[in-house]
Amino acid sequence: AVLCHVGEGKPFGNKYTKSEGEISDMWHMKGQRTAPFGIVDDQYADHTRYDPKASPNAGRTFVIVFDDVHLTAFQARQAKLAVAEFLQRGAAEGDRVTIVSTGGAAWWSARVDARGRQELLAILKRLEGRLIPDNSPDRMTDFEAMRIYTFNDIEVQARVRRRFESRGVAPKDTSRSESDPTSDPYVRARASDVYFQALTRNRLTLEVVERLLLAMQGVRGRKSLILVSQGFIYDPNMDEFKSVVQASRRGNVAIYFLNVKGPELLNKYVGETERQIRLIFQRAREHASG
Numbered sequence: 001a002v003l004c005h006v007g008e009g010k011p012f013g014n015k016y017t018k019s020e021g022e023i024s025d026m027w028h029m030k031g032q033r034t035a036p037f038g039i040v041d042d043q044y045a046d047h048t049r050y051d052p053k054a055s056p057n058a059g060r061t062f063v064i065v066f067d068d069v070h071l072t073a074f075q076a077r078q079a080k081l082a083v084a085e086f087l088q089r090g091a092a093e094g095d096r097v098t099i100v101s102t103g104g105a106a107w108w109s110a111r112v113d114a115r116g117r118q119e120l121l122a123i124l125k126r127l128e129g130r131l132i133p134d135n136s137p138d139r140m141t142d143f144e145a146m147r148i149y150t151f152n153d154i155e156v157q158a159r160v161r162r163r164f165e166s167r168g169v170a171p172k173d174t175s176r177s178e179s180d181p182t183s184d185p186y187v188r189a190r191a192s193d194v195y196f197q198a199l200t201r202n203r204l205t206l207e208v209v210e211r212l213l214l215a216m217q218g219v220r221g222r223k224s225l226i227l228v229s230q231g232f233i234y235d236p237n238m239d240e241f242k243s244v245v246q247a248s249r250r251g252n253v254a255i256y257f258l259n260v261k262g263p264e265l266l267n268k269y270v271g272e273t274e275r276q277i278r279l280i281f282q283r284a285r286e287h288a289s290g
Contacts, residue, residue: 060092060094060095060096060221060222060223060224061095061096061097061098061216061219061221061222061223061224062091062095062096062097062098062223062224062225062226063097063098063100063212063216063223063224063225063226064083064086064097064098064099064100064225064226064228065100065101065102065205065208065209065212065225065226065227065228065229066079066083066099066100066101066102066106066124066127066228067101067102067205067227067228067229067230068101068102068103068105068127068128068129068130068131069102069103069130069131069201069204069205070102070131070201070205070229070230070231070232071129071130071131071228071229071230071260072129072131072132072133072230073128073129074129075129075131075230075260075261076127076128076129077129078260079228079258079260080124080125080127082228082258083099083124083228084121084124087112087117087120087121087124088117088121091112091117092112093112093113094111094112094113095111095112096109096110096111096112096219097109097110097112097116097120098110098212099120099123099124099127100208100212101127102204102205102208103130103204105126105127105128106123106124106126106127108120108123131201131230134194137164137167137168137169138164138167138169138170138190140160140190140191140194141194142194142195142198142232142233143233144156144159144160144191144194145190145191145192145193145194145195145198146195146198146233146235148160148187148188148191148195149188149191149192149195150195150235150237157184157187157188157191160187160191161184161187164186164187170186170187198232198233199235199238201232202232202233202235202238202240203238203240205227205229205232206238206240206241206243206244207240209225209227209244209255210240210243210244210247212225213225213244213247213248213250213251213253214247214250214251216251216253217247217250217251219251223251223252223253223254224253224254224255224256225248225253225254225255225256226255226256226257226258227255227256227257227258228258228260229257229258229259229260230259230260230261231257231259231261
């Protein structure tokens with residue numbers, strides 16, 4: 001069989017075989033996407049080409065998860081610009097695109113054509129960041145809270161305690177020993193509060209991602225999920241992380257992460273932000289195109 005994805009009037013078509021009845025089993029490794037992890041893709045292609053009437057289900061599938069529960073208002077604006085560029089320039093006619101927000105504000109699917117593209121852009125425009133930054137003097141990071149509450153990390157607790165004292169949040173108490181993990185009830189209580197808030201957000205995001213991956217198992221063709229988020233702590237006590245990995249493997253779905261706090265969206269050099277964004281979505285397109 002000869003695989004081809006040309007002649008469809010779009011730069012990235014779905015792969016298909018030359019003749020009807022031919023099926024190609026594809027085993028391949030891509031240098032940038034899978035080779036560093038030693039993963040080999042196992043996929044297939046048949047003779048089906050995308051046609052809006054004859055073969056409406058052919059083509060690529062993209063699911064964009066807009067993680068608004070982990071995005072501030074500023075980060076959401078930056079993220080929407082990145083997704084909008086992909087919808088306008090990266091998504092080709094015939095592609096299936098779904099936009100889902102983890103906070104429940106949107107769950108919309110459309111086949112990319114003149115109407116579908118505008119529908120997706122309209123849904124994207126409505127999305128906003130829901131995360132309110134904590135600027136209080138007794139703030140701590142989600143990672144610090146997890147280390148203190150879950151792992152009784154004495155060093156992290158002592159560091160947070162010293163920071164609180166320097167800000168005048170907690171008075172200095174020389175009678176307490178920093179080597180005792182239960183010696184500071186104020187810091188531990190604050191860590192408990194921050195940790196369980198983070199745990200709730202993380203579970204919400206991961207459960208949405210898992211539902212989407214499970215729903216994509218029955219979808220034919222090439223498929224990718226793009227998580228647009230500022231990221232979250234990896235808590236080994238959360239089974240949801242394992243469930244997401246298992247669902248991704250069962251559905252043969254590639255997951256890409258667009259970090260709105262990292263160099264992809266925040267770069268001081270002119271044009272570098274746009275270049276990094278294009279690379280993220282280009283990798284997703286390459287996976288979906290074979």
